[in-house]
Amino acid sequence: MDLGLSGKVALVAGSSRGLGRAIAEELAAEGASLVLCARREDSLQEARSAIEQRGARVIAVAADLSESAQVERVVEAGMREFEGIDILVTNAGGPPAGPFEQHSPEAWDRAVQLTLGSVLNLTRAVLPGMKERRWGRILNVTSIAVKQPVDGLILSNSVRAAVTGFARTLANEIAPWGITVNNVLPGYTRTERLDELAAANSKAKGISPEEARAAWEAQIPMGRLGEPREFAALVAFLASERASYITGTSITVDGGWVRGLL
Numbered sequence: 001m002d003l004g005l006s007g008k009v010a011l012v013a014g015s016s017r018g019l020g021r022a023i024a025e026e027l028a029a030e031g032a033s034l035v036l037c038a039r040r041e042d043s044l045q046e047a048r049s050a051i052e053q054r055g056a057r058v059i060a061v062a063a064d065l066s067e068s069a070q071v072e073r074v075v076e077a078g079m080r081e082f083e084g085i086d087i088l089v090t091n092a093g094g095p096p097a098g099p100f101e102q103h104s105p106e107a108w109d110r111a112v113q114l115t116l117g118s119v120l121n122l123t124r125a126v127l128p129g130m131k132e133r134r135w136g137r138i139l140n141v142t143s144i145a146v147k148q149p150v151d152g153l154i155l156s157n158s159v160r161a162a163v164t165g166f167a168r169t170l171a172n173e174i175a176p177w178g179i180t181v182n183n184v185l186p187g188y189t190r191t192e193r194l195d196e197l198a199a200a201n202s203k204a205k206g207i208s209p210e211e212a213r214a215a216w217e218a219q220i221p222m223g224r225l226g227e228p229r230e231f232a233a234l235v236a237f238l239a240s241e242r243a244s245y246i247t248g249t250s251i252t253v254d255g256g257w258v259r260g261l262l
Helices: 018-029 041-052 068-082 105-133 154-177 192-205 209-219 228-238
Strands: 009-013 033-038 058-062 087-090 136-141 179-186 250-253
Touching: 009 018, 009 068, 009 105, 018 033, 018 041, 018 087, 018 136, 018 192, 018 228, 033 041, 033 068, 041 058, 058 068, 068 105, 087 105, 105 136, 105 154, 105 179, 136 154, 136 228, 154 179, 154 250, 179 228, 192 209, 228 250
Parallel strands: 009 033, 009 087, 033 058, 087 136, 136 179, 179 250
Antiparallel strands: none
C-alpha cells in the first residue's frame, strides 16, 4: 500500500528513543522527511544519523518542549530546512508514577506543562501552515490510561485525558481545511518508559521488575508486551493520504488490554 507520504515533512517529538524513534523510522521508510526533537543531544544525534543512513532527509533539534520558546525554535528550524511541516506527532515523556498525595503542586504544574502544554504549543506553531496548504495530520501519542485509568499513574491519567479533550474538539474545528487530528494510545509496550514503570512498581510492591512485567503480560489477552514498530505502523497509516477521512479518534494499540466496548 502506498501511503502517499513521499515528499511530506513530519515533526516527531520525543524521537530519540522508544515509540518516538520507532514512529520516525516508520515515517522515513514511507518516504517522509523528518524533524526530530528530544531533550538529550547525544541520543538524538544518534537517531538522526541512523535514520539518515537509510536515505531520509533528517534534521535534529535538541529541545525541552515544556518551554514554549524551545518549541518555536524546533518548528522554525523545520520550516527553514523544509519550508513546511505536514505531519505533527506529539509525544511527551510520561509524568512520574505515584499516588495523589505523593505529588507536589509543582509536580502537577510540570506534568501539565510537558504533557498538555507541549501539545498546545506544537499545534499552535504548525497549524497556520497546514491550513494554508489545506492538508495536515496531527497525531498525539497518549496512553491507554485515558480509556481505562492505570493505578499509580494519577498524573498521566489526568493530564493525558486533557490532551484527548483538546484533540477531539480541535478535530472538528479544523476538519474543513483537510487536517485530521487523532490520538494513538499505546498499551504496555517494550520501551525504556516501561522499564522505568517496572522499576517503580518493583519498589512500591516489593517485587522484581521481571515480576512486574509478567503481571502486565497476564492482563493482556495477547499474552505479551507490544513492540514499538507495531505501534508505529498505525501512526504511519493515520499520517497518510489513505487516512484522510479518519479524525477525532482515539485508537488503542494494546493487545486487547482495554476492556471497554469503545
